[in-house]
Amino acid sequence: MTDGSAVDITIDLDHPAEDRPAPSSGAKPWLVAAGVTVLAATLGLTLTLRSGSTPACAAGRALAAAPPTGTATHSGKATFYDSNGAGGNCSNPAAPANRLYVALGPTEYSAGAACGGFLDVVGPKGTVRVLIMDQCPECEPGHLDLSREAFARIADPAQGLVPVTYRAVVNPPLPGPLTFRIKEGASQWWFAVRVGNHGNPLRSVEVRQGDSGPWQSTARQDYNYWLIASGAGPGPFNLRISDVYGNRVTVGGIRMAPGQVQNSTVHMYAPGGGVAPRRSASARPPSNRPAGTPTPTRRPVEVARTSAPPTAAPTTSSARANARWCAG
DSSP states (O other), X not given: OOOSOOOOXXXXXXXXXXXXXXXXXXXXXXXXXXXXXXXXXXXXXXXXXXXXXXXXXXXXXXXXXXXXXXXXXXXXXXXXXXXXXXXXXTTBSSOOTTOOEEEEOHHHXXXXXXXXXXXXXXXXXXXXXXXXXXXXXXXXXXXXXEXXXXXXXXXXXXXXXEEEEEEEOSSOOOSSSOEEEEOXXXXXXXXXXXXXXXXXXXXXXXXXXXXXXXXEEOEEOTTSOEEETTOOOSSOEEEEEEETTSOEEEEEEEOOOTTOEXXXXXXXXXXXXXXXXXXXXXXXXXXXXXXXXXXXXXXXXXXXXXXXXXXXXXXXXXXXXXXXXXXX
16 A cells, blocks of 8 residues: 555646657557556546545544543443552542543543543443543553453453443532642643543633633643643632533632642532532642642553453454554
């Protein structure tokens, strides 16, 4: 397979026909006809490559990345791994206390857009609700890499790989008010904040210095911090947080305190799933809980497949093979 560039054919379009060299007298009509046929076929191939059907590689790359949202049910498969207590690529301070979490493949992880959301996963043995906190680089869409404890809720761990269905949880019960953590190294010239306890995937985080002035948009990073590369000032800040379902709140009094978790009194939405009032509140003083170290990339872990029946082992699909070939 070529790199997708068009086939180059030398055709003299800069001179009128009468100025072009005449063919030699020895040219045979059938040879001229054959040459025209080959030329036409080549031109047709060129036009097909330029405007025809999309190659498999391009089609695979065009797959839109987005986290699971709404009430749609998805089918897929599940394996399991152990984060060893770490908070995963979403930069959580640690794994949740109940140890029910999941890592998604790059498409559904969507460069951090899925972080902090929840999924209800149904397997052969039951249902489990898991926090999205990590990325599984090798997982295709529909492949959930659950924690060992979560997998045990839906299947026998000896199976290693099982079919599942799953869907997003809209407005799940919140573990508490919103929390904020300014990243180490932040200053008035470089701003980065992680938002916790938001329940649904977030759509945007906006920042302004004090209680006046323009709101500045932040850029979500794949490790789940919201960044303003040029900084947002020395603080304290007001933050306006919006999720994918239209819930929006404003929290004031967030200080420039890198590495500290600041607890607010504001919930992302009202208990029971209602939209939270759009009000401002000041953050409480930071807790004494030790701040976790963000995990920029997910460390390779052993996926429990060794005890799975041979027929249950995942196969390499042609789509995955194409993706690997294209990446080369």
